[in-house]
Amino acid sequence: MNQRLIKALQFDVAQSIFTDARVVFDGRKNLFSAVELDLGGNSREFDVSLPSQTQQTQNDRPPRIYKIRLTHVATINTETLHRFIDGLQSQDNTVNTTLMALNVVIRMEPSQRFPVKGRSFFTPDDTRNLGGGLVLWRGYFQSIRPALNRMLINVDISTGVMYQSGPLISLCLSFLGMDPRNPSVLSQQLPDRQRVALGRFITGIRVQTKNAGSGVERTQVVRKLSPQAADKVTFTMRGGETLTVAAYFRKVNNKPLMFPSLLCVEVGQGALIPLELCTVIPGQLVRKEVPDDKKTALVEFATMRPKDRFASIQKGLDVLAYGQSEYVRKFGITVDRTPLQTQARVLAAPALKYGAGSTALTVNPRNGSWNMAGTKFYKPASIAAWVLIIFESMGRFNDQAVNDVATSFVKGCRATGMTVTHPDPIVRRINGQAQIAEQLLAAGAACAKEKKVPPSLFVVVLPEGGNDIYTMVKHWGDIKKGVATQCLKSRKCRGAKEQFWANVALKVNVKLGGINVITDSTQVAVLSDPHNNPTVVMGADVMHPGAGTTNRPSFAAVVSSVDSNAAKYVATMKVQASRQELISDLQEMTHYLLSKFMDYRKLVEGRKEPTNAPKRLIFYRDGVSxxxxxxxxxxxLPLIRAACDQLKIKPKITLVVVGKRHHVRLFPSNDRDADRSGNCPAGTVVDRDIGHPTEFDFYLQSHGGLLGTSRPAHYSVLYDENSLTADTMQALSFALCHVYAGSTRSVSIxxxxxxxxxxxxxxxxxxxxEKQGYSETHSGTADSADLENYKRDYQSLHQLHTTRMYFS
Structure with a gap:
């Protein structure tokens, strides 16, 4: 709406002011012009009406007038930007404002023609019906970015989720998964649960309707779904006559509704419109979170092989058409469409060390993966006794399948060096609708009675769609009981091969206190330097509530290595204010983790004071823009320092931000340099041409490609008391991507x-x-009282798990 008003202002209302100065608008309050506007002073107000509204006026009603006031607030000195990209000054507010203005310039043209979300816009050229009233549109992301001695435009493909356009009735039936040929189900007989869910889904959608009688088309926003049908809900007209909605439309339109028994939608100031008279306008972005059952199809649509993605990006340049944009030309911007070529290096993968009994103690990864065949865990754990719980039905998972799981699991664990004292588990079939915690407890008691030792592990086979059961099992094991639990999907473990059980053993071993593999520290300078060790490595992230959610807090997690090889980790988590990115309890969390590090060095590794205190602290921070x-x-950073001061230790701190949410993609210019998936090989690092003009940053693609185009991680070293070189920082980061306990592949971060x-x-x-505290109890907005409720209901990890990698 705002964009339409500014367009009308420029092209219809005040042409003389804007002929030589096409202005660009960010959609909210900021307007940028390449030349000073002749406003006859510092400020001027304009009356603007939309052309479409002028044509629709009837009954001598004048068109609606909108007042737009332009006020000159600042002049941007672009010389500051030149100095910044030349590396002569830091990134300040002037630089940020200039970059913002340039991004508004390049998005102005597409924003007037296509649906826009952030820096992406979407075209109807390539779409896929997602079902449930949703449609996927292919789109293009664009962003102007500074680099050393140059400005770049980062272009990538993106995916938008749209509401299904066309008759509103069709969208409703699609959402409910009902027969599109049978609209009659959308009547008052629709069950309340479905009606409420449908009402939530369509609220906020813009629909095209026709004014009763005149037939003039209008765009309206759906406020809510009426609980009553058009032939049941009544209202009183100005003359005192009482009519049903269906009767009213039959009277003024001189023809009856096709489906008078269907519900209505409420629009505008409370007007009720029958569903059949509403048409959903195309290109409306869904602002809510995509349902879980649609995410697989969404990922499939968004996944493209490197060559296909590159071709699609080049096609996007034709749609963007920078050279044809009047706005881009007026601001004196020229764009070279040639993709940027840069030099990359491929880092050597670290050698990985396994435990005693392995056919080869050292394994060398190739393109991000390695084979565990013949190897034993570096530090294998023991399973004294264990319980096997089956939630799947007998018909889908018979006794033979249960026996196969029991024998294959033990075989997989023993093959990796783990000890299983009692190979035969206590087996229990549990009804997922029954009291799960009580039945798990009873199974554990039966194990302790029969095996004379309490179970150290519960292996749980889940049915399809067993997410709620999974949550209950994990709550019982991790929070209430402090016992390791390993959940398996029934369809995955039925008839599974050896490789599957080896992967399960990877997770179980670390949950029980073992260590799967370490990097050869002699190849990782940070971990092998005798003068500056021990080194503690930490990672932090914050998770925010999903799109459209207003009543949930954010969660901050910090993990820390505790061993000398940075392979074993412990974790802590806190509840904090909704959508707050900075970690408010970081001092307390860091203090807790550093204490765990020093305790492990002392109690497990047998280090004496003061050698158990870290000399270096490498802190990786995720999720920060x-x-x-x-x-x-x-x-x-001050909170990390304060935690160290509390413990009377003074490690030198290096603070690195790891970014995943970006659109930089690396494509090998020569097919010979690509891996089998067509991507750059694992270990590809780029630290020139596309880096920040003044900061220490680099892009590292640490994982081998599987499906689609790999995304490199962006590392920005914000603070470094350890004076680490680029080579050292890159080698450490790459090495840490190889010690992720759950796989025999290097991971992306x-x-x-x-x-x-x-x-x-x-x-x-x-x-x-049982209380549904996380999902249902707290409603309304995320105010401070709501946050306190969440903090009160949050239950800490069981003490027995605080030294284990229960999260693997």
Whole structure:
């Protein structure tokens, strides 16, 4: 709406002012012009009406007038930007404002023609029906970015989720998963639960309707779904006559409704419109979170092989058409469409060390993966006795399948060096609708009675769609009982091969206190330097509530290595204000983790004081945007320091932000340099041409490609008391991507960051699933009282798990 008003202002209302000065608008309050506007002073007000409204006026009603006031507030000196990209000054507010203005310039043209979300816009050229009233549109992301001695436009493809356009009735039926040929189900007989869900889904959608009688089309916003049908709900007209909605439309339109028994929608100031008279306008972005059952199809649509993605990006340049944009030309911007070519290096993968009994103690990864065949864990754990719980039905998972799971699991664990004292488990079939905690407890008691030792592990086979059961099992095991639990999906473990059980053993071993693999520290300078060790490595992340959610807090997680090889980690998590990115309890969390590090060095590794105190602290921070870097330095770094002061230790701190949410993609210019998936090989690092003009940053693609185009991680070293070189920082980060306990592949970000992300994602297991405290009890807005409720209901990790990698 705002964009339409500004367009009308420029092209219809005040042409003389804007002929030589096409202005660009950010959609909210900021207007940028390449030349000074002749406003006849510092400020001027304009009356604007939309052309479409002028044509629709009837009954001598004048068109609606909107008042727009333009006020000159600042002049941007672009010389500051030149100095910045030449590396002669730091990134300040003037530079940020200039970059913002340039981004508004390049998005102005597409924003007037296509649906826009942030810096992405979407076209109807390539779409896929997602079902449930949703449609996927292919789109293009664009962003102007500074680099050393140049400005770049970062272009990538993106995916938008739209409401299904066309008759509103069709969208409603699609959402409910009902027969599109049978609209009659949308009557008053629709069950309340479905009606409420449908009402939530369509609220806020813009629909085209026709004025009763005149037939003039109008755009209206759906406020809510009426609980009554058009032939049942009545209203009183100005003359005193009482009519049903169906009767009213039959009277003024001189023809009856096709489906008078269907519900209505409320629009505008409370007007009721029958569903059949509403048409959903195309290109409306869904602002809510996509349902879980649609996410797989969404990922499939968004996934493209490197060559296809590159071709699609080049096609996007034709749609963007920078050279044809009047706005881009007026601001004196020229764009070279040639993709930027840069030099990259491929880092050598660290050698990985396994335990005694392995056919080869050292394994060398190739393109981000390695084979565990013939190897034993570096530090294998023991399973004294264990319980096997089956939630799947007998028909889907018979006794033979249960026996196969029991024998294959033990075989997989023993093959990796783990000890299983009692190979035969206590087996229990449990009804997922029954009291799960009580039945798990009873199974554990039966194990202790029969095996004479309490179970150290519960292996749980889940049915399809067993997410709620999973939450209950994890809450019981991690929060209430302090016993390790390993959940398996029934369809995955039925008839599974050896490789599957080896992967299960990877997770079980670390949950029981073992260590799977370490990097050869002689190849990782930070971990092998005798003068500056020990080194503690931490990872932190914050998880925010999903889009459209207003009543949930954010969760902050920090994990820390405790061993000398930075392979074993412990974690802590806190509840904090909704959508707050900075970690408010970081001092307390860091203090707790550093204490765990020193305790482990002393009690497990047998180090004496003062050698158990860390000399270096490498802190990887995830999820922070570039605009928040200074806040991290000003607010989080002092909290890390304060925690060290409390413990009377003085490690030298290096603070690194790891970014995943960006659109930089690396494509090998020569097919010979690509891996089998067409991506750059694992270990590809780029630290020139696309880096920041003044900061120490680099892009590292640490994982081998599987499906689609790999995304490199962006590392920005914000603070470094350790004076680490680029080579050292890159080698350490790459090495840490190889010690993620759950796989025999290097991962896309360092293991501590990955773990912090996982701990955040498991936030709901800290709330009693019986009370539904995490999902239902708290409603309304996320105010301070609501936050206190969440903090009160949050239950801490069981003491026995505080030294284990329960989150693996």
């Amino acid at each position: 570039e605009g928040q870097f200074q806040q991290v330095l000003d607010q989080e 360092p293991a501590p960051v990955y773990y912090a992300d996982t701990v955040c994602a498991r936030a709901k297991i800290h709330f009693d699933p």
